[in-house]
Structures are given as C-alpha cells and as structure tokens.
Amino acid sequence: MRSRIRILIAGTAALSIAVTAVSPIEAAPHYPWHKSYRAVVDQTAAVVEGTATSIDESYNEQEGPRTLVTLSRLKVLWGELRGPTVVLRLFGGPVPGRRGRVDEVHIPTFVRSKRYVVFLSNRDWRLSPVTARQSFIIERVKGKDLLVTTDGYALSGIDDVTGPKRRFPVYRIPPEVEENFVPTIEDAISRKMVESAFSAEEFVANLKTWAKRNRVGVSGSFNERPYQDGAWRIAETTPDRSSAGALREKDLKFGPTAREAARPARERKPCSKRAGPDDADPNDRSKMCEEGGAQ
Numbered sequence: 001m002r003s004r005i006r007i008l009i010a011g012t013a014a015l016s017i018a019v020t021a022v023s024p025i026e027a028a029p030h031y032p033w034h035k036s037y038r039a040v041v042d043q044t045a046a047v048v049e050g051t052a053t054s055i056d057e058s059y060n061e062q063e064g065p066r067t068l069v070t071l072s073r074l075k076v077l078w079g080e081l082r083g084p085t086v087v088l089r090l091f092g093g094p095v096p097g098r099r100g101r102v103d104e105v106h107i108p109t110f111v112r113s114k115r116y117v118v119f120l121s122n123r124d125w126r127l128s129p130v131t132a133r134q135s136f137i138i139e140r141v142k143g144k145d146l147l148v149t150t151d152g153y154a155l156s157g158i159d160d161v162t163g164p165k166r167r168f169p170v171y172r173i174p175p176e177v178e179e180n181f182v183p184t185i186e187d188a189i190s191r192k193m194v195e196s197a198f199s200a201e202e203f204v205a206n207l208k209t210w211a212k213r214n215r216v217g218v219s220g221s222f223n224e225r226p227y228q229d230g231a232w233r234i235a236e237t238t239p240d241r242s243s244a245g246a247l248r249e250k251d252l253k254f255g256p257t258a259r260e261a262a263r264p265a266r267e268r269k270p271c272s273k274r275a276g277p278d279d280a281d282p283n284d285r286s287k288m289c290e291e292g293g294a295q
Helices: 037-042 191-196 200-213
Strands: 004-009 018-020 044-060 064-079 086-094 101-104 115-121 130-141 144-149 153-159 163-169 233-236 250-253
Touching: 037 044, 037 130, 037 200, 044 086, 044 130, 044 200, 064 101, 064 115, 064 200, 115 200, 130 163, 130 200, 144 163, 144 191, 144 200, 153 191, 153 200, 163 191
Parallel strands: 004 018, 004 101, 018 250
Antiparallel strands: 044 064, 044 115, 064 086, 086 101, 115 130, 130 144, 144 153, 153 163, 233 250
16 A cells, blocks of 8 residues: 555645645636536636556655656547647655655546546646546447546536536446556446447537537647746644654645735636636635626
8 A cells, every 4th residue: 555645625624734726816727616517618728538658756846746647649639739748747746755645635646558538727727737637537348438537437418517427337446545456347337338428539529519508618728837936845733643753744835925825816707707606615705696606
C-alpha cells in the first residue's frame, strides 16, 4: 500500500489537511459548476481522446508537487488542440524531505497505458487542468469500446445537472487499492447492456446535441501550465501527534498573503450573460438568477 497524505479542498473538517487555491482578480478562474452541466461545457476548450503513455512526478517551489500525465496519440473529439501529445500537470506527489505523498481528493487519477477521454479547461487553473474532473476510461467490453468512469461505471445519457449518467458497473474498485491493482470486468454484463452504453464517439455526439439544445459549447484555448502568483508552501497548524514519527497536520496554500486569500475567487456575471450556477460553498451568498445560476 502506498503511503499518502489525503488533502481536501477547504470546507470539510473530517480530514486534517486542506488546500486553499486563491485566484487573484486579474485571473480567469473557474466559476461554479455544482448545479449545471452547462458550466462544465462552457469552461472546456477541448474534449480529447488519448493514451496515458507516461506518469512522472515533479516538484518546485512555485507549482508544488505535481503528477505529470502525458496523453499521447491524441484525437480531438470536440474543440481545438494542436500537437500529438498533452501533459496534464496534476497537483499531487512527493515533497522532498517529507514522508508519503501529498494528494488532493478532487483530482482525477490516471493509469499508464490506459486510453482516456478528457475535458481540457479553457480557464486559468491551479490544481487540475481537467474541467470538473471530467476524465473517462475507454474499456473494451464484449467487442465495444465503452466510456467508463474512473470508479468503474459505464455511461449513457446526459443529465442537465450532473452530466453523464452512470448506467451499470463495468468493474468494481474498492476504496483502497494496491499500486498494481487491476480491476476485473463484471461477468454479469450482457451484450444488450453494452449496446445501451456510450462509446467515446456516441458520448461526444450526444454531448454536442445536448449542448446545442442548451445553447452552450466548448471554446477558447487550453493552457498547459498552472496559474501562478506566489510560491507553494506548507504552514504548520497543529503540534505533532503523540505517536513518534506520525505525520503532522498541515495547511497547504497557494498565494503569499492572507489579504489575497480573502479576495473572491469566483467569476461573477450578470444573469443575462449566462451566469455560472451556484456552488456548494456555504459562505457563498451570491444573488440567484431566475434560471438557477448565481449572479
């Protein structure tokens, strides 16, 4: 089992470590997509298909620990992206001089040699360039390449709020897995079930139809590097636990000052200009629009 430090975006006290990603006013941050899949599509530059040919790790004082996932033999399914490869610089990895890894729970994971469909963001980003964790595995099941969630479910249909609908489990992944865990495809899957689920091409075709009906589409360009305005750092928040050698609780932050941390990190738009939906932040008191978004 790999030793990991689990990280949670600020808002839940159940875990002992938090990440605060602060975007200054001049940045173009993600706006909330919690209650509308329109916001997800609107903040996507391209939907691509590619194979994870390498997974490496890096660290520097500006970006912090990063897992570098190279997607090769790219096929652009919707939008525009140049080049045969793209590198996803996902937050997480080992920190020099510290035990275990630093990982953020909301960032998608990738397996080497697997083929994926990924939404690439058109916004300034810090932790992940994947829009709203939209990353799906292509899995061969009974002669058809199905699009499968990273926790093992085939997809069929698109919900206006949550996006791709789960159809049935292709394989079951336990909460904790070993490094070389390989899931086994469920024996109970029938050909009729497979026919009802999306391939990558069927998913994108349905997504385009849904997007046209909802007057939204992918646009803009993808920036491969995370937005920076200060150094990544670890700040001690509590003393050592009683057990010798145990990990201490940390508060991991981007941005150099508390004043910058207090600035709003979400984009605000008039209701008449396709405002983003309200998010799950309990401190968010944005005015609600008639169509359900937040002003």
